Amino acid sequence: MNVSSQAWVVVADDATIGGLLGAARPLGTSLVALVAGRREVAEAAAAAGVDRVVWLGEPADGVPVEAYGPAVGRVVAEAAPRVVVGPATDSGRVLLGAVAAATGAVVLAGASELSLDGDKVVVERAVGGGIALRRDRVVAGTAVVAVAPGGTVAGAAPVAVEEVDPGPLLALRVTDRRVTPRVGVDLGSAKTVVGVGRGLKAREDLALIEDLAAAAGGELACSRPLAEGVDWVGKERYLGISGQTITPDLYVAVGISGQIQHMVGVREATTIVAVNSDPHAPIFRExxxxxxxxLYTVVPLLAEAFRAARS
Amino acid sequence: MTEAVEPDFDVIVVGAGPAGSVAAYRLAQQGLSVVLIERGEAPGSKNLSGGVLYGRVLDQVFPGFADEAPVERRITRHVTTFLTPDSAVSLDFRSDRLAEPVNAVTVLRARFDPWLASKAEEAGVFLMAGVRVDALLTEPGPDGSPRVVGVRAGEDELRARVVVAADGVNSFLARDLGLRRTEPTNHLAVGVKTVLRLPRAVIEDRFGLTGGEGAAHAIVGDCTLGIGGGAFLYTNTESLSLGVVLRLDDLVRSGRTAIEVFEHLLEHPGLAPYLRDAQVTEYGSHLVAEGGAAMVGTIATHGMVVVGEAAGLTINSGLTVRGMDLAIGSAIAAADAIVEAVAAGDVTASGLAGYRRRLEAGFVLRDMATYGRAPKFLERTGMYGAYGELAADVFHGVFGLDTTPRRHLLGVARRALKESPVTVRQLISDGWAGVRAL
Amino acid sequence: MKIVVAYKWAANPQDAEVGPDGTVDWSRAKGAVSEYDPVAFELARVLADTCAGEVVGLTVGAAAIDTPLARKAALSRGLDSLVMVADDALRGADGTRIAAVLAGAVRAIGDVDVVVAGESSVDVGDRQVAMTLAAQLGWAGLNAVRAVTADGGSLVVEREVAGGVETVVAGGPVVLAATADAALPRVPGMKEILGAAKKPTQVLDLAALDVPAPADTIAPVSTARPDTGNRQGVMLDAADLPAAAAQLTAALRQSGVL
Structure with missing residues (x-):
């Protein structure tokens, strides 16, 4: 199966494609955007500095981008590019799945580094939920990669939008959309975050941690087992591989063992403080x-000390 | 009395550790329907042992088990060490006679227990994992005391002719029926253990082993910071099991935590050569019943028997620490007694009395009695500091040639004794008590 | 209605051992139903109960995934029956291959109306296989599903989108990946586990499934441990907590983070 030297990005009805373009551009001799979704997204892509835009046409009323799976798979397989980069989002993964099925390629997700070795794509990514890093070379076929979509990109001289017939679409129809009120916590911009984990014994004890967060002038967050196994803290507050990644100045981890699935969400913090009753908890190495x-003894003392220092 | 509802199984065994799995296996082998209920997601996931299994008794149930089961090493070398801050005096026994037939093996419970449970499954036992038994089902018995007829977990009930309580040192079931009270702390010890990874070749080199041979070290003295107890170091195939067992009352009195003592052990210079570059992995703690025969109370009642640690069956003789072999021995005795009782149609306490009879006839209760004085002896504090220092001083007197004129061994010993807090009378008394207790 | 629950029997990466060179040893890690898959079992059972449907469990992997305990662990979660492909040829198989084998099995089961899967697997966590499976089957795939009901011949799906929830109607068979909190899975009790032993399990032969042979497209180059950053690792003395708290606070104020 011979592949061309092109780098493609798959756009899933969302114009925030800066991350996709940044990842794809160095990997090919030309950059092609395959757009499923509204015309305005295709036009945004056309002005983002790509060489070519292939657009699958305006979706009819209520047709979600997931209906274009087979179309995306077919067009990519026919083009057989060197690499396809798609967004690691809910709808992005549907389209990437279509590419994977059509090409037989594995979707390489969580890539931290993408490069070219000769004409072969080399991917470095975290595996096993983050416990190790692997570097692989794609030796045959199209490389398929999922990355964070990034932000919007604009300002380049727009190229033409080439509309193609998508062929039969999948039978999906959106009949309703409800906005859910955001609970209003923005962990992404908090300078201090206090995270709590399984070390907490009872829901009432959360007050202790909330007090520490308040004393530190920060926000409350948690490691996943707390938010999903036990619904004491809202989902929007969990940190880790399938929650949020934050970059606060100070992160205090209380009763958190330091499991990799959590640490990937907080390791960019400037300073990390850990409180745990197990001296061999992995978090003490990080x-x-x-x-x-x-924690029931330590947290109140820390809260008192923080409060006094900040007053 | 009206006829009870037809039971779901002949026997319910609670706890898939060595006692539970062997009992279940032996019962199923003899034709009874058995369900084995384990609260962990897999057998062994919630279990911890120091790691040495005296395996001859298991050979009776599974002949040649050491060739088939996931055992680590076969112990052919036992070392007992008195440790001081700067010295170590050791007794080192190695013998080919310990290799064949297999005597002691090291095991890792997370691998060994699933194997035992799978043998039980092969024999037709229904293994049920991830279920925690909350309560016993009882009905009024013939003499007014409760008769066990099954178990409850959550909202579900299961009925059986006999329940085997194999649920460990904190046996919820035994306490539910009032067969065990909360133990006084001088009957309990806390064990803390870690597994340290080391390559196979390094272990064999450091401990002087070849092939599947293993070494078991028992350490006493400075390693427990003056708290009653001792430490152990066992070799597995590619790891070491290292731990301390500490008398709970002593520990509490000292004001230290078990973790503190354990950390001290991990860093003790006397152990450093063995542990260098080893990677600490899992880390766990476990309560150990050390009350000796005094702790074994009622182990058979109407419709229920208690086996293994749940029955207080552990021995710390100072030179050996035993739990698994006693558990297995009790499981065999219990299973055979239950088969007998079910066949006779009498599963009351007297119908099940064959269990205790078998325990007394075999090694289990006799060894518990033999070592009955051990707990009291091990309470003597001389063991934990002064004797180590004394021995070290004597040997230093022999081997430390500092150009002062030499004395005979007797002179060296007398001089060392004079400078030691230990008196001759104490030495004789402890020596005499020791050889009769251990 | 025939509902398939595609789940994974996998070990938690916490139990795997990572060498200093980044090689991962899974040999001592125990398999279990993957962390978020019980949510899928629950959704499937609830859907089946509303429309007199049938729930078939499906999992594929190496030979070791088929043990009596593993079968019970799945069958006790509201399944009517279980289908497995347990073949060592699948050891280390990538997500696209796993999806292809799952698709072959779904075709072999026949007349399937919907496949429900968990949000992601505990040992890989890419959230991808279910959507690749949809494409392999030629079906629609939807992520972030919170609820699904049957309405005549269609399936009505509630799924999360940025800022809200959408209702999507699927006119044909569909693969749904549930969010990790779409439902609170019931914990199997003794009754369910006993009942599990009476339910049928079918083991399919990998060679007999209509699945193309895997293409070797990836060559490993190197492995490494993740860079956990250079942390100071200052352990404060817990013997005097007030002093430790003071020391910590001073240090944090000094560096400007508190």
């Missing part, structure tokens, strides 16, 4: 300051 102790 913190700046650690206290081995019972």
């Amino acid at each position: 913190c700046d300051y650690g206290i081995v102790g019972d």
Whole structure:
């Protein structure tokens, strides 16, 4: 199966494609955007600095982008580019799945580094939920990669939008859309975050941690087991591989063991403080300051000290 | 009395550790229908042992098990060490006679327990994992005391002719029926253990082993910071099991935590050569019943028997720490007694009395009695500091040639004794008590 | 209605051992129903109960995924029956291959109306296989599903989107990946586990499934441990907590993060 030297990006009805373009551009001799979704998205892509835009046409009323799966798969397989980069989002993964099925390629997700070795794409990514890093070379066929979509890109001289017939679409129809009120916590911009984990014994004890967060002038967050196994804290507050990644100045981890699935969400913090009763908890290998102790004793003392220092 | 509802199984065994799995296997082998209920997601996931299994008794149930089961090493070398901050005096026994037939093996419970449970499954036992039994089902018994007729977990009930309580040192079932009270702390010890990874070749080199041979070290003295107890270091195929067992009352009195003592052990210079570059992995703790025969109370009642640690069957003789072999021995005895009782149609306490009879006839209760004085002896504090220092001083007197004129061994010993807090009378008394207790 | 629950029998990466060179040893890690898959079982059972449907469990992997305990663990979660492909040729298979084998099995089961899967697997976590499976089957695929009901011949799906929830009607068979909190899965009790033993399990032969042979498109180059950053690792003395708290606070104020 011979592939061309082109780099393609798949756009899933969303113009925030800066991350896709940044990842794809160095990997091919020309950059092609395959757009499923509204015309305005195709036009945005056309002005984002790509060499060519292939557009599958305006979706009829209520037809979601997922209906274009087979079309995306077919067009990509026919073009057989060197690499296809798609967004690691809910609808992005549907389209990437179509590309994978059509080409037989595996979708390489969570790539931290993409490069070209000769004419072969080399991908470095975290595997096993983040426990190790792997570097692989795609030796045959199209490389298929999922990355964070990034932001909008504009300002280039727009290229023509080539509309093609998508062929039969899947039978999906959106009949209703409800906006859910955002709970209003923005962990992404919080300078201080206090995270709590399984070390907490009872829901009432959350008050202790909330007090520490308040004393530190920060927000409350949690590691996933707390938010999903036990619904004490809202989903919008969890940190980790399938929650959020944050970059606060200070992250205090209370009763959190330091499992990799959580740490990937917080390791960019400037300073990490860990409180845990198990001296061998993995988190102590990844913190700046650690206290081995019972959180029920330590947290109130820390809250008091923080409060006094900040007043 | 009206006839009870037809039971779902002949026997319910609660706890898939060595006691539970062997009992279940033996019962199914003899034709009874058995369900084995384990609260962990897999057998062994919630279990911890120091790691040495004296395996001859398991050979009776599974002949040649050491060739088939996931055992680590076969112990052919036992070392007992008195440790001081700067010295170590050891007794080192190695013998080919310990290799064949297999005597002691090291095991890792997370691998070994699933194998035992799968043998039980092969024999037709229904293994049920991830279920925690909340309560016993009882009905009024012939003499007014409760008769066990099954178990409850959540909203579900299961009925059987006999329930085997194999649910460990904190046996919820035994306490539910009032067969065990909360133990006084001088009957309990806390064990803390870690598994340290080391390549196979390094282990064999460091401990002087070849092939599947293994070494078991028992360490006493400075490693427990003056708290009653001792430490152990066992070799597995590609790891070491290292831990401390500490008398709970002593620990509480000392004001330290078990973790503190364990950390001290991990860093002790006397152990450093063995542990260098080893990677600490899992880390766990477990309560150990050390009350000796005094702790074994009622182990058979109407419709229920108690086996293994749940029955207080552990021995710390100072030189050996035993739990798994006693558990297995009790499981065999219980299973055979239950088969007998079910056939006779009498599963009351007297119908099940064959269990205790078998325990007394075999090694289990006799060994518990033999070592009955061990807990009291091990309470003597001399073991944990002064004797180590004394021995070290004596040997230093022999081997430390510092150009002062030499004395005979007797002179060296007398001089060391004079400078030690230990008196001759104490030495004789402890020595005499020791050889009669251990 | 025939509903298939596609789930994974996998180990938690926490139990795997990572060497200093980044090689991962899974040999001591125990398999279990993957962390978020019980949500899929629950959704499937609820859907089946509303329309007199049938729930078939489906999982594929290496030979070791088929044990009596593993069968019970799945069958006790509201399944009517279980289908497995357990073949060591699938050891280390990538997501696209797994999806292809799942698709072959779904075709072999026949007359399937919907496949429900969990949000992601505990050991890979890419959230991809279910959507690749949809494409392999030629079906629609939807992520972030919170609820699904049957309405005549269609399926009505509620799925999360940015800022809200959409209702999507599927006119044909569909693969749904549930969010991790779409439902609170019931914990199997003794009754369910006993009942599990009476339900049928069918083991399909990989060679007999209509699945193309895998193409070797990836060559490993190297592995490494993740860079956990250079943290100071200052352990404060827990013996005097007030002093430790003071020391910590001072240090954090000094560096400007508090």
